[in-house]
Amino acid sequence: MSGDEDVLARLVRLADERGGDLTNVRALIEQASEAGAERAMMRIGLSDESARDDIAELRQLLAAWRDAKRSAWKAVVDWVVRGFLAILLIGIAVKMGFGAWLK
Numbered sequence: 001m002s003g004d005e006d007v008l009a010r011l012v013r014l015a016d017e018r019g020g021d022l023t024n025v026r027a028l029i030e031q032a033s034e035a036g037a038e039r040a041m042m043r044i045g046l047s048d049e050s051a052r053d054d055i056a057e058l059r060q061l062l063a064a065w066r067d068a069k070r071s072a073w074k075a076v077v078d079w080v081v082r083g084f085l086a087i088l089l090i091g092i093a094v095k096m097g098f099g100a101w102l103k
Contacts, residue, residue: 008029015025041047046055 012022012025012029016022038047041051045051
């Protein structure tokens with residue numbers, strides 16, 4: 001558990017030991033959590049109605065970036081392998097005497 005979770009668990013246990021209604025304590029914790037999350041979203045500018053669409057667009061953009069990066073690496077590896085095979089094929093041809101055909 002993290003430090004915040006430890007404190008929260010201790011507070012719930014303390015409220016239960018002192019006779020507090022556990023349901024009310026949990027409801028209070030849930031409300032406080034939601035208020036904190038809303039405050040955090042406001043601080044980073046994601047509290048308006050278009051925030052959901054903005055996040056969806058950012059996820060699509062990130063997915064497209066990852067696809068493009070993967071495709072680029074795949075193309076680079078493909079060209080390196082093709083180049084290596086071409087050099088290998090030329091080397092075999094020269095070794096077998098096919099270089100004389102070019103003269």
